[in-house]
Amino acid sequence: MQQDKQPDHPVVFRDRAVGYAFLTRSTATSDQTIEWDDGGTYPVVDVEISSESHPFYTGKARTVDTEGRISRFEKRYGGGGPAPGGDDAA
Template identity: 55%
Template structure:
């Protein structure tokens, strides 16, 4: 790897806007100009607000809707099937 071209990598907290849950991790966003901070277990982290996390995503929360797969082939055949 080339030296001095990579952004700084450090601790940062991501906050889910929908649920308010905070995830502490490490990211290259820690080096950017983040004004807001949050205290987690006595440590101060810069916080980044995100729209969707595993805490609010429909797939992970079990609220995802499944599409009806029955009748798709028949619908395709009706629409684009062979004509005599």
């Protein structure tokens, strides 16, 4: 593997929705900077969503009522019979 093809440097990613920020290495760049806890100044990239605000990770994900949708579909269009071309087809 060739070295130094994609230079990475320390970057702070900030999720403004929840006030969460983390320092990592990335190829992302930004004109804005932020002073980090270690006293260093790093470029900061604002993101719309992170693991701190994503519904899947926070446990606030909506549950989809697939069973209710299926039963409504079967009630409306008739159902419960074998699928066309299934094992019961002659």
